[in-house]
Amino acid sequence: MTPETRAPRDRENDDPEEQIRPLPRALLALALAGGLWGGWYLTRSESGVSPMLGDQRTVAAFAAPPANAAVDGAQVFTGKCAGCHQASGLGLPGVFPPLAKSPWVSGSEERLLAILLHGIQGPIEVLGSTYNGMMPAWNTLSDAELAAVSTYVRNAFGNTGSAITVSEVATARAATAARTSPWAGGEELERVP
Ligand code: HEC
Incomplete structure (x- = not known):
């Protein structure tokens, strides 16, 4: 059938119909109730600090700690070591050795610093x-x-070891300065005094 043969009514556009219909009263009531509740909640909730007082932190609070501030060994441990050796210091069996009760940790200071300064890549026996x-x-x-974190691990997880001073770290750093590769494992580390 060609367009000309269609009934004239079929060629007309549809009757227009109203596009905007009134919002259902139930929905309107719900939105109103939500708004009222939100306002009530805002006036009722307490943040503890009046927002009128603004952010009370001072510029000093954002400044880096002074270079001579005491370093928190536990904080260094959490940031740099716990990811592998775990917060408990127990490591992960077969993957990351324990620091708890490890003679590498609480024994020779030089050996522990040697490990920290250069790392290890090779077999090492820890607690069997x-x-x-x-x-x-x-x-x-x-x-x-390094002094803070090594002193921390020597005295955390049930370990009891002497504290390691900043100057001892400086000495160990200078003594092994020529080294460019990690220790080849426990056997080589045994030879560190
Ligand atoms: C990326 C994982 C990883 C991180 C991070 C890490 N270690 Fe280790 N650590 C190892 C592995 C693996 C070994 C064993 C090396 C091997 O098998 O050759 C080890 C061995 C050791 C040892 C000698 C073995 C023992 O268990 O006593 C000490 C001590 C040690 N790590 C201390 C630390 C300290 C302190 C830190 C943080 C400054 C640290 N490690 C961060 C993976 C890690």
Whole structure:
């Protein structure tokens, strides 16, 4: 059938119909109730600090701590070590060796600093299990940070070891400065005094 043969009515557009219909009263009531409740909630809730007083932090609060501020060893441990050795210091069996009760941690200070300054890549026996992973070097940490974290691990997780001072870290750093690769494992580390 060609357009000309269609009934004239079929060629007309549809009758216009009203597009905007009144909002259902129930929905209107619901929106109104929501708005009222929100206002009530805002006036009732207490943040503890009056927003009228604004942000009370001072510029000093955002400044970096002074260079001579005491470093928190526990904080360094959480940030740099706990990801592998776990917050408990127990490590992950077969993957990350424990620091708890490890003679590498609470024994020779020089050995512990040697490990921290250069890392390990090779087999190392810890409490009867052999690990063969990759311990990163932490020579980018400052002497104060290394002193703090090594003293921390020597006295956390039930360990009892002497504190390591900043100057001991400086000495160990200078003594092994020529080293460019990680220690090849426990055997090589045994030879560190
Ligand atoms: C990326 C994972 C990882 C991080 C992070 C890490 N270690 Fe290790 N660490 C290892 C692995 C793996 C070994 C064992 C190396 C091997 O098998 O050759 C190890 C070995 C050690 C050892 C000697 C073995 C033992 O368990 O006593 C000490 C000590 C140690 N890490 C201390 C630390 C300290 C302190 C930090 C933080 C400054 C740290 N590690 C961060 C993975 C890590």
